[in-house]
Each structure stands twice: as C-alpha cells, then as structure tokens.
Amino acid sequence: xxxxxxxxAANAVTEKSMVQLEALRKSYGSVEAVRGVSLDVRPGQVVVxxxxxxxxxxxxxxxxxxxxxxxxxxxxVGDRTMDFSNKKSLPVGRELAxxxxxxxMVFQQxxxxxxxxxxxxxxxxxxxxxxxxxxxxxxxxxxxxxxVGLSGMEDRLPRELSGGQQQRVAIARxxxxxxxxxxxxxxxxxxxxxxxxxxxxVMRDLAKEGATMIVVTHEMAFARDVADRVIVMxxxxxxxxxxxxDVMVNSQNPRTQSFLTRFHRSAGEVAEK
Amino acid sequence: xxxxxDFLAITNGFEVWWFKGILVTLAYASGTVLGGLIIGIxxxxxxxxxxxxxxxxxxxxxxxxxxxxxxxxxxWFFFALPIILDISLPGWLAAGIGLTLYMGCFSTEIFxxxxxxxxxxxxQAARAIGMTYPELMRHIILPQAIRRMVPPFVNQSVxxxxxxxxxxxxxxxxxxxxGYLVVADTYRPLEVxxxxxxxxxxxxxxxxxWGKRLEARSDQ
Numbered sequence: 001x002x003x004x005x006x007x008x009a010a011n012a013v014t015e016k017s018m019v020q021l022e023a024l025r026k027s028y029g030s031v032e033a034v035r036g037v038s039l040d041v042r043p044g045q046v047v048v049x050x051x052x053x054x055x056x057x058x059x060x061x062x063x064x065x066x067x068x069x070x071x072x073x074x075x076x077v078g079d080r081t082m083d084f085s086n087k088k089s090l091p092v093g094r095e096l097a098x099x100x101x102x103x104x105m106v107f108q109q110x111x112x113x114x115x116x117x118x119x120x121x122x123x124x125x126x127x128x129x130x131x132x133x134x135x136x137x138x139x140x141x142x143x144x145x146x147x148v149g150l151s152g153m154e155d156r157l158p159r160e161l162s163g164g165q166q167q168r169v170a171i172a173r174x175x176x177x178x179x180x181x182x183x184x185x186x187x188x189x190x191x192x193x194x195x196x197x198x199x200x201x202v203m204r205d206l207a208k209e210g211a212t213m214i215v216v217t218h219e220m221a222f223a224r225d226v227a228d229r230v231i232v233m234x235x236x237x238x239x240x241x242x243x244x245x246d247v248m249v250n251s252q253n254p255r256t257q258s259f260l261t262r263f264h265r266s267a268g269e270v271a272e273k
Numbered sequence: 274x275x276x277x278x279d280f281l282a283i284t285n286g287f288e289v290w291w292f293k294g295i296l297v298t299l300a301y302a303s304g305t306v307l308g309g310l311i312i313g314i315x316x317x318x319x320x321x322x323x324x325x326x327x328x329x330x331x332x333x334x335x336x337x338x339x340x341x342x343x344x345x346x347x348x349w350f351f352f353a354l355p356i357i358l359d360i361s362l363p364g365w366l367a368a369g370i371g372l373t374l375y376m377g378c379f380s381t382e383i384f385x386x387x388x389x390x391x392x393x394x395x396x397q398a399a400r401a402i403g404m405t406y407p408e409l410m411r412h413i414i415l416p417q418a419i420r421r422m423v424p425p426f427v428n429q430s431v432x433x434x435x436x437x438x439x440x441x442x443x444x445x446x447x448x449x450x451x452g453y454l455v456v457a458d459t460y461r462p463l464e465v466x467x468x469x470x471x472x473x474x475x476x477x478x479x480x481x482x483w484g485k486r487l488e489a490r491s492d493q
Contacts (some may be wrong), residue, residue: 067401094405101403111394115417125402128412170398177402 017076018043018181018212019064024073024084026056026063033059035236036073041181044210048223048244051233052259057216058108060233061183064214065103066096077102078180101129104174108186110166112158118169119145119154122176130177137176144172148202164195171202182206184215218263224248232256276463283455283464294451295472301369301447302434308373309433310426313380320385331381338378344439346371351443368443372436379429387422388414427484434477448472 019041026034033056041047049057062068064075070084080099083089091099112121122141126132132140145151148168158166167187174182184203188196200222207213207226217223223230223244230247232240232255240246240253251257284291316334319327338346350371355362362370391414399409441450452469456462 065401067397097400097405097408098403100401103401105398105401107394107398107401109394111392111398113395113398113413114392115420124412125404128408129403173402 016043017041018045018078019214020074020076021064022074022076024060024063024075025071026059026068027071032236034063034070037233037236037238039231039238041212041214043212045228046207046211046213046215046226047229047231048215048217048227049231049233050217050220050223050259051239052262055233056236057233058185061105061185061214061216064181065100065105065183066091067100067105098129101125101177102180103183104177104179104181105183106167106170106174106185106187108189110158110163110170110190112166112170112173114158117155117157118150118161121158121169122173125173125177140176141172144176145169147175148172149198162195163191164198167191167195167199168202171199171206175206180212182211182213184213184217186216186218188217188219220248220263232259234259278464279461280464280468283459283461283468287455287458290451290455291448294446294448295476297446297451298434298437298448299476301372301437301440301445302430305369305372305376305437306430306433308369309376309380312374312377313382313384316377316381317384317388320381321388334374335378335381338375339382343372343375343436344442346375347439347443364443365445368440368445372433372440375436376429376433380426383422383425383429386425387418390421391417424484424488427480427487431477431481431484434480435473438473 017040019039021037021039023036023038024034025032025036035056037060039047049060051057059068063070064077066075069090072085073083075082075084077099081089082091090096112118113124116124119138119141122144123134123137126137126140127134142151142154145154148171150165150168150172153161153165153169156165158169161169171187187203188199191199196219200219203213203215203222204226215222215227225244227244229241230244231238232247232251232253234255239255240251247256248260251260316331319331322328347368348371351364351367354367354370395413395417396409399413404412437447438449440447441453444450446454448469452465456465459465
C-alpha cells in the first residue's frame with residue numbers, strides 16, 4: 001500500500017523541489033491577498049504556515065493547486081513551470097483539472113460529497129479521474145479508510161459521521177489519489193475541541209511517513225512538533241520563516257511576536273471559559 | 274335552487290368526446306411539461322456558463338414569458354406567429370408552442386436555482402480532486418441538485434397541467450373545450466362544468482400526492 005502514497009518519496013529526499021513559488025501574487029480587483037511570496041518545498045518536508053485570519057494563507061494554498069489563478073509570479077511543480085504573467089504557459093481545461101490532482105487538498109469544512117458514502121467519497125476520484133477499475137478503487141479506498149482509523153464506516157453518509165470522522169475521510173479521499181503534495185487548509189478549525197486530536201494524529205502519522213505537506217493551521221503544538229519549517233504570514237507576505245524554535249520561541253520579529261501574543265491571549269480566553 | 278341534476282344527459286352519447294378530451298389534455302400536459310423540461314435544462318446550463326452572449330438572450334426569454342399571461346402567449350402563438358413567419362403552422366402545434374415555452378421559462382429557473390443551491394465546497398472539493406467541469410457536474414453536482422429540483426418541478430407541472438385548459442380559447446379539443454361543446458349540445462352547463470372540474474381533480478390529485486412524497490424524500 002505504501003508504494004502509491006506520498007510516503008514513497010520519503011526514501012529519496014533529494015535536492016529537487018516539489019513545489020516552488022517565486023514572487024507569487026494574487027489580487028481580487030484592488031485587494032491584494034497574496035503580495036509576492038516565494039517558497040521552496042522539498043520532498044518529505046512539512047511546511048506550516050501560521051498567521052492571523054485574513055492574512056492570505058488560504059488563498060496562497062489555493063493558488064498552489066490552481067483552485068485560484070495567481071495574478072503574477074511563477075509556480076513550479078515537479079518539472080512543470082507556470083508563469084502567470086504569460087497566459088500561454090498555463091494549463092487549461094482538462095489539463096488544468098488533472099494538474100490539480102497532483103495535490104491532495106483537505107478543507108476546513110471537510111466538503112465530503114454529501115450524497116456519497118464514506119467509501120464512495122474515497123473511490124470517486126480514482127474511478128473518474130484516474131480511471132481505476134471500480135473493484136480495485138474500492139480495495140484501495142478500504143485500505144485508506146482503515147489507515148485513518150475508520151474501518152467499518154464504509155457505508156456511512158457524511159451526515160452520519162462526526163466532524164472528526166468526516167475530516168479523516170476527507171484526508172483518505174485526498175490520499176487515495178496518490179498526490180505528490182498534501183495541502184491542509186485549517187483542517188481542525190471547524191471541529192469541536194475534543195475531535196481535533198484524532199485528525200492531528202492522522203496528520204502526524206503522515207508526516208512521520210514522509211509525506212510532503214503544506215499546512216495552514218492555528219494548532220501551535222502541531223507546528224512545533226511536526227513542522228520542518230514554520231512560516232509566519234501577515235498581510236499577504238511572509239514575515240518570518242525558520243524552524244519552529246526560531247519562529248515560535250526565539251523570534252525577534254515584532255509582527256511575529258504581536259501575532260503570537262494575540263493568539264495566545266485569545267486561546268487563553270477560550271480556555272478559561 | 275331548483276335544478277334537476279342529470280349527469281346521464283351529458284355522458285350518454287358523448288363518451289367518445291370525453292375520452293378524446295381527456296387524452297388531448299393528457300397529451301398536452303405531458304408534451305408541454307417534457308418540452309419545457311428540455312428547454313429548462315439547456316437554458317439553465319446556458320445561464321450557468323457565464324457567457325453574456327448566451328445568458329443575455331436566455332434572460333430576455335425567461336422574463337418575457339414570466340411577465341406575460343400564458344393566455345396571451347397561447348393566443349399570440351396561435352394567431353400572430355404564423356403571420357409573422359408567413360408559414361402555416363398546424364393549430365395544435367402553434368397552441369402548444371406557447372405552453373411549452375411558458376413551462377420552459379420556469380424550468381430554466383428551477384434548473385438554475387437547483388444547481389447554484391449546491392454548496393461551493395462541493396464544487397471546490399471536486400475540482401481539487403482533479404475533475405473537469407463535465408465530470409464534476411455529472412458525478413457530484415447534478416445528482417444532488419436534481420433531488421432539490423424535483424419538488425418545484427412537480428409543483429410547476431401541476432400548474433402547467435391546469436393551464437392546458439386555456440387551450441380551449443383556440444379550439445383545441447381538450448377536456449375543457451369538450452365540455453364547451455357538450456354544453457352547446459345539451460344546455461347543461463352545471464353538470465358539464467362540475468364534471469370537468471372533477472375530472473381535472475381526479476387526474477391531478479395523485480400527482481400532487483406523489484409530489485409530496487418526493488418532497489419528503491428529498492428533505493431527508
């Protein structure tokens with residue numbers, strides 16, 4: 001099973017980039033959500049992006065798998081280079097759709113296909129996009145469901161699952177496409193506090209197995225324990241970048257400090273309630 | 274009221290008329306509903322394509338037919354269209370075009386509303402997994418949207434069924450027009466129009482009950 005997971009990349013941590021951004025920008029009319037961001041993610045790395053709400057973290061993530069088309073800048077994924085100032089270098093139609101399947105994305109609101117059971121959610125991408133035979137897809141789906149700790153839940157509809165279970169199915173759905181890179185967009189923010197742990201645990205396992213991950217989160221403990229690199233984003237730009245220790249403990253950067261102080265204060269308030 | 278009810282007077286000898294009238298009403302109801310549904314699917318998809326040259330004419334069509342009485346439409350297509358196009362349309366067709374287009378404009382709105390009611394997250398998740406637009410429509414959006422379209426569509430079909438009675442103004446021999454003919458023959462409007470009303474009720478009541486069941490099911 002491991003042969004077609006992102007973990008396979010772990011054994012060969014090369015100097016080659018998985019994802020590279022250069023001066024990436026995204027604006028909506030006159031509002032600039034992402035203002036010139038550069039990033040280099042190597043195979044097997046876990047990059048965690050933190051920052052205040054509305055700082056452009058999610059938009060940045062959505063620009064990487066082209067759910068949003070960046071306004072300018074360069075995106076390199078494997079050997080595919082896209083220059084957003086030059087529309088001719090951009091994939092369109094089917095090629096664009098298939099490009100997105102190189103990434104596995106997990107969303108804040110889970111967004112499981114609500115008319116499909118857990119196992120069908122994990123199968124549909126393989127069957128429709130990869131043209132995997134149904135029986136084979138079902139077997140693969142069952143393996144992934146087992147891996148996120150939900151065997152026996154095959155035939156549940158999303159509304160019959162808890163938030164934490166739904167999010168784990170969503171992770172399995174992303175994994176089943178054998179993506180090169182996993183993108184996590186605040187995947188625990190919509191969960192009840194007692195359900196956060198089960199999702200983070202799955203993500204920790206993936207990181208341990210060597211998956212390449214870009215994680216937007218407010219889970220500071222996760223960032224501290226798992227991240228190879230922590231990036232602080234504010235107002236559409238990277239403010240600071242380094243190891244978790246550098247950024248979260250020793251940072252001298254006033255904007256980082258201000259974010260962390262505000263964050264801990266509000267987290268503290270929640271805890272007191 | 275001192276009326277001598279005599280229903281036999283309006284049935285005896287008129288069985289074939291009534292039978293044909295009911296068939297004509299059923300044929301117009303199903304034909305115009307089906308035609309309207311097909312128009313609705315195409316025009317609804319046209320509206321969703323986000324191309325102004327496609328959506329602008331569809332908007333005009335929908336609004337024109339929504340904001341004019343269906344009776345005017347029937348009469349217009351029957352009398353005016355053949356003159357404008359300088360062709361001779363068979364009367365049954367000209368009369369049906371108006372009703373079909375009327376159903377089509379409401380179906381367009383039902384179709385469009387059903388599609389856009391599907392949560393943005395479903396679209397986004399389908400795109401993120403690598404599906405093309407036709408793939409995500411077929412596998413993710415339409416299966417969910419159709420369930421939501423069914424109740425309003427059944428509702429509009431019931432209205433459409435009753436609207437076929439308006440065809441009598443252009444002498445289409447439907448249930449209503451048959452009633453008019455029988456009255457002319459028997460001078461028994463009370464029996465005739467009571468029976469016509471009852472017939473519509475008997476034909477439609479099962480349809481509304483079926484619609485309720487569908488509604489309950491899509492609420493689950």
